[in-house]
Amino acid sequence: MRVMVLGSGGREHAIAWALSRSPIGAEVIVAPGNGGTIGSFGSAELDVCDASSVLKSAKELGIDLVIPGPEAPLVAGVADRLMDQGILVLGPEKKGAMLEGSKAFAKSFMEENGILTSPFDVCGDLKSCKAALESRTPPYVIKADGLASGKGVLITSDVDEAADYCSKMLDGQLFGDAGRRVVIENHLNGFEITALALLDGSDGALLPLSHDYKRALDGDRGPNTGGMGAYAPVPWDSEELRERIREEVLTPTINGLRKRGITYRGILYMGLMIDPEGKIWVLEYNVRMGDPETQAIMPIIGDDWLKLCHGAANGELQVKDIQTNGKSALGIVLASEGYPFSPRVGHPIEGTWPFDDGSSLVFHSGTALVNGKLVSSGGRVLTVVGIGDSIETARINAYKRMASVALPGGFHRGDIGSPTTEVGGSPRS
Numbered sequence: 515m516r517v518m519v520l521g522s523g524g525r526e527h528a529i530a531w532a533l534s535r536s537p538i539g540a541e542v543i544v545a546p547g548n549g550g551t552i553g554s555f556g557s558a559e560l561d562v563c564d565a566s567s568v569l570k571s572a573k574e575l576g577i578d579l580v581i582p583g584p585e586a587p588l589v590a591g592v593a594d595r596l597m598d599q600g601i602l603v604l605g606p607e608k609k610g611a612m613l614e615g616s617k618a619f620a621k622s623f624m625e626e627n628g629i630l631t632s633p634f635d636v637c638g639d640l641k642s643c644k645a646a647l648e649s650r651t652p653p654y655v656i657k658a659d660g661l662a663s664g665k666g667v668l669i670t671s672d673v674d675e676a677a678d679y680c681s682k683m684l685d686g687q688l689f690g691d692a693g694r695r696v697v698i699e700n701h702l703n704g705f706e707i708t709a710l711a712l713l714d715g716s717d718g719a720l721l722p723l724s725h726d727y728k729r730a731l732d733g734d735r736g737p738n739t740g741g742m743g744a745y746a747p748v749p750w751d752s753e754e755l756r757e758r759i760r761e762e763v764l765t766p767t768i769n770g771l772r773k774r775g776i777t778y779r780g781i782l783y784m785g786l787m788i789d790p791e792g793k794i795w796v797l798e799y800n801v802r803m804g805d806p807e808t809q810a811i812m813p814i815i816g817d818d819w820l821k822l823c824h825g826a827a828n829g830e831l832q833v834k835d836i837q838t839n840g841k842s843a844l845g846i847v848l849a850s851e852g853y854p855f856s857p858r859v860g861h862p863i864e865g866t867w868p869f870d871d872g873s874s875l876v877f878h879s880g881t882a883l884v885n886g887k888l889v890s891s892g893g894r895v896l897t898v899v900g901i902g903d904s905i906e907t908a909r910i911n912a913y914k915r916m917a918s919v920a921l922p923g924g925f926h927r928g929d930i931g932s933p934t935t936e937v938g939g940s941p942r943s
């Protein structure tokens with residue numbers, strides 16, 4: 515079997531690595547890939563959001579299954595085009611991808627299907643934004659409706675800053691058309707978890723539950739990022755919690771999709787908040803795996819990942835839960851100086867070899883090979899993942915490995931999975 519993973523991040527590196535471990539023995543191509551995937555897997559030059567370019571490569575390479583890593587190709591309708599040509603895709607069609615492509619659509623969908631989500635307003639002009647802000651108490655949560663590369667959310671207690679942000683989104687200054695509609699919602703307190711599920715069009719199977727760290731700096735300070743670290747499974751990943759996620763979120767979502775005539779075969783990302791009373795709120799849907807959650811989840815999957823992906827894309831998943839190998843994993847992201855605003859790239863990276871040293875792995879994101887040398891080429895450069903029998907052992911192994919990686923100006927958080935903050939803790943208020 516030939517599988518093509520679309521993308522060039524750490525998530526795609528981890529997906530490709532997990533696919534390549536299947537006893538089925540697939541040839542894995544990461545397109546366009548990065549400095550870590552080139553050499554370990556096949557590669558192809560293409561534009562992931564250009565359906566013609568993806569289709570051409572898939573045909574030339576005789577691809578049996580395409581797995582888009584990021585959301586943008588799915589929202590752009592790349593899966594629709596591939597499926598029309600009879601190519602198997604693990605990822606929803608454009609209308610299913612609207613769960614991530616429009617926050618207003620996602621919130622209405624949740625409301626329609628009885629899925630608990632924070633009360634919200636969708637605003638298309640400044641007057642309605644101001645009214646929505648005035649009707650709420652701070653902190654205010656303001657989101658761009660469309661795709662904004664993970665940067666479209668502001669949480670602030672300053673009403674003037676909130677109104678200014680709305681105004682800049684509405685006139686297209688911040689995110690172009692993606693910000694011309696604004697979602698304003700009530701702020702929620704609690705503990706966030708990421709629940710990923712593999713859907714085959716009629717059913718879904720949960721992956722191990724994970725937790726990621728969105729702020730740039732220790733203690734959850736600094737600007738929001740794509741994610742600075744993650745661990746899996748969360749210590750309170752229990753059958754009871756999984757059953758509640760299935761009943762309260764996953765099943766109503768699958769039923770809601772079916773009611774709208776959407777056959778969703780792919781990954782569903784459910785960003786959940788467990789509040790101090792134990793209620794499960796849906797913060798957001800994404801239509802792809804999380805980054806860096808995937809880097810922490812793939813090493814603890816006990817089942818054959820390729821068989822699962824192929825089964826889901828084919829409409830024949832036949833499992834309720836995806837089994838783990840009993841291990842825990844914790845990933846720490848190494849970022850370039852200046853990330854997330856203006857990352858400085860082109861610096862040499864040392865210490866990434868070997869990829870797997872027995873207790874840790876190094877998944878590449880913003881890396882490139884220039885004249886045979888590995889250099890930084892993006893904001894998030896790589897994720898070091900420690901593996902262990904517990905989150906604590908995984909954390910020790912990850913930080914030990916990170917100490918041997920060098921990137922001039924690079925930084926990482928020092929408190930991923932720290933026992934004093936997250937692991938073993940009850941929901942924060």
Ligand code: GLY
Pocket residue numbers: 664726740741800803804805806807
């Ligand atoms: N780590 C958050 C995300 O992938 O959306």
